[in-house]
Amino acid sequence: MKTTRLIITFIIIFSLKAVNNYAQINLQYINNKTLTYSEAISDYQYLDSVSGFCKLIEYGSTDIGKPLHLFVISKSEDFDPVSLQHKNKRIILINNGIHPGEPCGIDASVQLANDIVYNIDNLQQFLENVVICIIPVYNIGGALSRSCCSRANQNGPEEKGFRGNAKYLDLNRDFIKMDSKNAQSFIEIFQQWQPDVFIDTHTSDGADYQYVMTLLATLHSKLNPAMGNYLKNSMLPWLFERMKKYTFEMTPYVEYYNATPDSGLIASYDPPRFSSGYAALFNTFSFTTESHMLKPFKDRVLGTYSFLRTMIEYVSLNADKIGEIRKQAFEYDRKTNNFPIKWTLDSTHFDSFLFKGYTAEYYTSKITGDKRLFYNHEKPWEKEIPYYAYYKPVLTVEKPAFYIIPQAWDEVIQRLKWNNIKLNRLLKDTVLSINAYYITNYTNGRRSYYWHKPLENIEVKNEIEKVQFYKGDYVINTNQPFARFIVSVLEPQFEDSYFCWNYFESVLHQKEWFSAYVFEDYANELIEKNPQIKSELEALKKENPELVNNSWQQLYFIYKKSKFAEPYLNRYPVYKIYKKINLPIDN
Numbered sequence: 001m002k003t004t005r006l007i008i009t010f011i012i013i014f015s016l017k018a019v020n021n022y023a024q025i026n027l028q029y030i031n032n033k034t035l036t037y038s039e040a041i042s043d044y045q046y047l048d049s050v051s052g053f054c055k056l057i058e059y060g061s062t063d064i065g066k067p068l069h070l071f072v073i074s075k076s077e078d079f080d081p082v083s084l085q086h087k088n089k090r091i092i093l094i095n096n097g098i099h100p101g102e103p104c105g106i107d108a109s110v111q112l113a114n115d116i117v118y119n120i121d122n123l124q125q126f127l128e129n130v131v132i133c134i135i136p137v138y139n140i141g142g143a144l145s146r147s148c149c150s151r152a153n154q155n156g157p158e159e160k161g162f163r164g165n166a167k168y169l170d171l172n173r174d175f176i177k178m179d180s181k182n183a184q185s186f187i188e189i190f191q192q193w194q195p196d197v198f199i200d201t202h203t204s205d206g207a208d209y210q211y212v213m214t215l216l217a218t219l220h221s222k223l224n225p226a227m228g229n230y231l232k233n234s235m236l237p238w239l240f241e242r243m244k245k246y247t248f249e250m251t252p253y254v255e256y257y258n259a260t261p262d263s264g265l266i267a268s269y270d271p272p273r274f275s276s277g278y279a280a281l282f283n284t285f286s287f288t289t290e291s292h293m294l295k296p297f298k299d300r301v302l303g304t305y306s307f308l309r310t311m312i313e314y315v316s317l318n319a320d321k322i323g324e325i326r327k328q329a330f331e332y333d334r335k336t337n338n339f340p341i342k343w344t345l346d347s348t349h350f351d352s353f354l355f356k357g358y359t360a361e362y363y364t365s366k367i368t369g370d371k372r373l374f375y376n377h378e379k380p381w382e383k384e385i386p387y388y389a390y391y392k393p394v395l396t397v398e399k400p401a402f403y404i405i406p407q408a409w410d411e412v413i414q415r416l417k418w419n420n421i422k423l424n425r426l427l428k429d430t431v432l433s434i435n436a437y438y439i440t441n442y443t444n445g446r447r448s449y450y451w452h453k454p455l456e457n458i459e460v461k462n463e464i465e466k467v468q469f470y471k472g473d474y475v476i477n478t479n480q481p482f483a484r485f486i487v488s489v490l491e492p493q494f495e496d497s498y499f500c501w502n503y504f505e506s507v508l509h510q511k512e513w514f515s516a517y518v519f520e521d522y523a524n525e526l527i528e529k530n531p532q533i534k535s536e537l538e539a540l541k542k543e544n545p546e547l548v549n550n551s552w553q554q555l556y557f558i559y560k561k562s563k564f565a566e567p568y569l570n571r572y573p574v575y576k577i578y579k580k581i582n583l584p585i586d587n
Contacts, residue, residue, distance in 0.1 A: 025046065026040075029111075029298050032298065034103040034106060034160060035103070036146070037137050040137055044069065044110070044134075044136055047113055047117050048071075054071065054072070056070075057070045061185060062182045063167045063181045064141035065166075066140050068140070068182065068189070069137075070135055071134040072131065072133050072134075073134075075127035089129055089131045090315050090322055091130075091194065091196050092131070092133065092199070093133045093135070093189070093195035093199070094201065095138050096134070096137060096138060097135075097142070097201075098138045098172050098200060099139065099161075099171075100146075100162060101154070101162060103157065103161065104203055104300040104304045105202075105308075106201075108304040108305040108308060109134045109201075112134075112309065123309070123312075126315075126316035128316070129316060129319040130316045133193055138182060138186065139182065140166075141164075141165040141167075142161045142163060142166075143161040146161055153205060169450055171183065172275055173274070173450050175187075175272060175273055175274065177273070177415075177450075177452065178415055179451055187419060190279070191418070191420040196284065196285065196322050196323070197322070198284045199286075199311060200275040200276060200287070201288075201304055202288055202290045203292075204290040207261050207375070209292070209356065210357065211249060211250060211292060212248055212292055213249075213250045213291055214254055215290070215307070216268050216270065216288040217236060217267075218276050218286040218287070219267055219389070219391055221392070222340075222343060224333065225332070226332065227329045231285060238314055243306060243307065246309070246310070252267065253265075253267075253288070255268045257386070257388060259360070260360040264350070265355070266345065266388045267388065267389035270288075274288075277496075281488055283333070283484070284326075285322070289304055291304055333482075333483040333484045337399055338396050338397065339484065339491075340396045341395055341495075342494070343393050343394060344392060345390075349390040350389070351386070352386055352387065353384065357375075358375040358376055358377055358379065359375070359380075360373060360376075361375075361376050361379075362374065400478060400578045401581075402577040403478070403574055404432070404474065404475050404576075405574050407473050409504065411503050412574075413474055420482065421485070423476055424587070425473065425474055426583070428471050428584050430583075431466055431469070432469055432577065434464070434465060434576060434577055436462070436464075436571055438462075439459070440570070441458070442458045443456045455500050455502065456500070460492060460493060492572050507569070508570055516552055533558060
């Protein structure tokens with residue numbers, strides 16, 4: 001296999017050297033080097049200058065102060081995303097360098113763009129109905145922070161970038177919360193271009209095995225039926241089989257069931273804080289390539305290149321079908337009344353496939369004295385192992401006709417706008433009968449997680465109430481294409497909802513209190529008039545003996561039963577109306 005890959009490398013190199021001005025493009029990966037940020041942008045600028053169907057576009061800023069670029073390859077020389085969508089073109093978006101220490105996609109995409117421009121191996125044949133969009137380097141701040149040693153377990157390149165961006169954020173945890181300027185600019189690109197297929201290029205950590213390439217695909221069981229069935233039964237089998245042609249046979253991403261791959265693999269769970277999970281909320285077929293960290297950098301680049309080429313070929317051959325499936329998916333989201341918002345692995349349901357691994361052995365560590373894992377390359381193996389790729393919903397919510405959000409919650413409103421959600425505003429002050437959630441239980445995140453402490457184990461109760469709304473408050477009609485995204489981020493029990501990410505957390509904190517020495521007289525009067533409160537308190541003290549000597553907690557129990565208690569403490573400030581009604585809203 002190594003010999004075959006070397007032959008492929010030389011074919012590519014010598015073919016390209018025959019092309020005029022090929023020396024303008026940096027080709028560094030064959031020498032275990034990766035492009036710098038400036039070199040990558042320079043390469044795309046050159047390709048823009050020599051080809052009429054390529055264009056390098058600057059979008060918004062990033063946290064390092066430099067713009068986020070998008071390189072578009074459109075054979076028709078049309079670079080207007082709306083026009084291209086009307087022409088029924090399929091759009092592929094490739095994101096590179098989200099973790100700049102994993103740069104194989106940066107180099108592979110430059111190679112791919114160059115080969116398309118010069119029609120190496122007749123690649124332009126796949127562009128009749130496909131437009132390719134490439135983000136050269138997403139995490140620019142991390143890419144500029146180069147060193148030899150940002151990836152302890154990785155085999156090359158000689159220098160590479162750092163995982164965190166200029167704000168020290170991991171950008172592959174930021175797609176829902178959008179705390180970084182990088183993410184905000186990415187969302188602008190994503191929402192303008194509305195890709196049919198999204199690919200995020202990475203390099204793996206973890207186990208050792210024979211493959212150069214592994215693939216993480218969005219979970220088919222989390223998608224709507226049309227997309228999920230098509231992904232599992234048509235798209236993935238073709239991609240895996242086709243990669244063998246390029247001698248880069250793939251395996252699903254290696255996340256193992258127990259200690260080593262021979263125990264079986266688990267389809268990686270991808271909530272929308274991650275790029276692929278985010279894209280899937282918009283019915284985009286989403287993939288993360290993970291080249292293997294221990295393989296030579298040159299092989300990792302060529303393996304990534306092969307996957308990108310394979311995907312372009314597949315989308316070209318199946319352009320109409322992909323468009324049809326996505327259209328069905330958006331229509332399904334409009335019409336369905338129920339959305340799952342929590343899933344769990346179904347360990348009773350799995351497929352089997354042939355995996356090529358190395359025998360896992362153990363010996364005593366000289367440092368710790370414990371057992372140390374070792375993958376013995378002298379003992380390769382091939383055998384059928386289970387693949388756990390089925391997740392089952394454990395919580396489903398009914399989609400309302402409308403969500404209503406008071407205008408005070410501007411951080412959430414802004415994020416909805418960034419994601420192309422259509423919002424209306426109330427034209428006058430209005431009292432409406434709504435369904436309101438009250439948060440009855442939750443746990444705080446154990447530690448800070450990129451500026452947040454995500455809330456977990458959220459429980460709610462539903463109440464029907466009349467609520468005063470004001471002119472300018474926001475109404476979201478769920479009968480729109482991105483209903484899946486709307487429901488996901490606004491239902492508090494969804495794992496990556498805006499409530500989980502703390503944007504509504506102030507409703508959980510009591511504002512008004514009491515002084516015990518003043519309140520006690522009122523408390524005595526209250527329990528005399530309401531013996532039931534006293535009975536409840538006595539029962540509580542029996543269940544919790546520590547309350548017997550805690551007078552303040554006893555008074556607090558009575559306070560919460562009094563007219564002074566905050567009536568809307570823990571009320572989630574996103575309200576629902578289930579029936580279609582006429583609301584006084586703008587257009």
